[in-house]
Amino acid sequence: MSLTNTRAGYGWAAILLHWISAAGVVALYLTGEAMEEAAGRPARLAAMGQHVGLGVLLITFLAARILWSASQVRPAPLEANRLMRRLADLVQFLFLAMIAVQIVSGPLVVWSNARPLDVFGWFAIASPFPVAVEWLHEGAESVHKLTANLFWPLLGLHVLGAVKHLVIDRDATLRRMLWVKRAA
Ligand code: HEM
Numbered sequence: 381m382s383l384t385n386t387r388a389g390y391g392w393a394a395i396l397l398h399w400i401s402a403a404g405v406v407a408l409y410l411t412g413e414a415m416e417e418a419a420g421r422p423a424r425l426a427a428m429g430q431h432v433g434l435g436v437l438l439i440t441f442l443a444a445r446i447l448w449s450a451s452q453v454r455p456a457p458l459e460a461n462r463l464m465r466r467l468a469d470l471v472q473f474l475f476l477a478m479i480a481v482q483i484v485s486g487p488l489v490v491w492s493n494a495r496p497l498d499v500f501g502w503f504a505i506a507s508p509f510p511v512a513v514e515w516l517h518e519g520a521e522s523v524h525k526l527t528a529n530l531f532w533p534l535l536g537l538h539v540l541g542a543v544k545h546l547v548i549d550r551d552a553t554l555r556r557m558l559w560v561k562r563a564a
Contacts, residue, residue, distance in 0.1 A: 382560055384452060384453075385452040385453050385454065385455055386453065386455065387453060387455060387456050388455060388456070388556075389455050389552075389556040389560060390455060390556055390557060390560065391452070391560060392560050393448060394448060394449065394452060395557060395558070395559070395560065397441060397444055397445040397448055397449075398445065398557060400441050400445075401438075401441055401442055401445040401479070404434070404438040404441060404442065405438075405442070405479060405531075406535075407434055407438075408431060408434060408435055408438065408482070409528065409531050411427060411430045411431035411434060412431050412528060414427040414430075414431075415427035415428050415431055429498065429500070432486070432490060432497055432498065432499075433498065433499045433500040435483070435486050435487070436487075436497050436499045436505065437499065439483050439487075442479050442483050443483060445476070445479070446476050446479065446480055449476060455556060458545070458549070458551040458552060458553050459545070459549075459553070464541075467537075467541075468541050471534055471537045471538050471541070472538070474530065474534055475534050475535075475538060478527055478530050478531070478534060481523060481524075481527045482524060482527055482528070485520045485521075485523045485524040485527065486520075486524055487505075488516060488517075488520035489517065489520045489521050489524055490507070491507040491508060491509055492507075492509060492512065492513045492514075492516040492517035492520055493507075493512050493517055494507050494509050494510065494511050494512045494513075541553075542554045542557075
């Protein structure tokens with residue numbers, strides 16, 4: 381069992397971080413949407429509590445996912461078509477960039493209001509801003525909302541690619557993100 385990636389496949393650290401982040405980002409998107417659709421202030425605050433609490437707990441995993449992915453050798457692509465390879469790389473890059481923007485802009489939306497990041501009432505992380513900074517709040521909120529719109533298109537393309545490899549190419553692209561393959 382390899383911790384790190386090889387040219388033959390992913391190590392277990394990359395696999396674990398991938399699936400924890402995948403579940404986490406879907407949960408963050410859904411709680412973010414629930415917040416947007418909440419009827420009335422109490423419901424919106426409750427949904428925001430879930431989204432922010434979950435977000436803070438997941439930030440470490442999401443940041444680790446981005447840094448680990450950048451520091452590791454990439455397994456050799458199994459896709460024969462160069463254009464498809466480029467498209468897959470672009471989608472993966474944009475996905476990680478989207479997550480990076482969200483884990484920075486999300487906390488800033490709260491902190492720029494001079495409010496702490498509250499994690500389910502268990503603990504809170506105080507704002508570095510002693511008073512509200514209106515322009516930063518507006519900016520972070522716009523960036524966070526606009527970037528969230530990339531979620532479905534990127535997830536759709538990413539999953540479509542995995543299904544193509546599973547059903548049409550019948551290669552190990554999805555399999556090697558499910559368990560560690562021994563180096564040849
Ligand atoms: C990949 C991670 C994330 C995704 C996919 C995501 C997604 C979303 C979505 C879909 C919304 C609703 C946007 C709208 O109203 O149109 C939202 C709002 C919000 N998110 Fe996130 N989010 C993420 C990470 C975070 C983190 C880490 C935090 C803070 C710890 C956070 C804090 C907020 C706040 C405060 C709002 C409310 C913005 C407002 O309407 O004032 N988010 N997020």
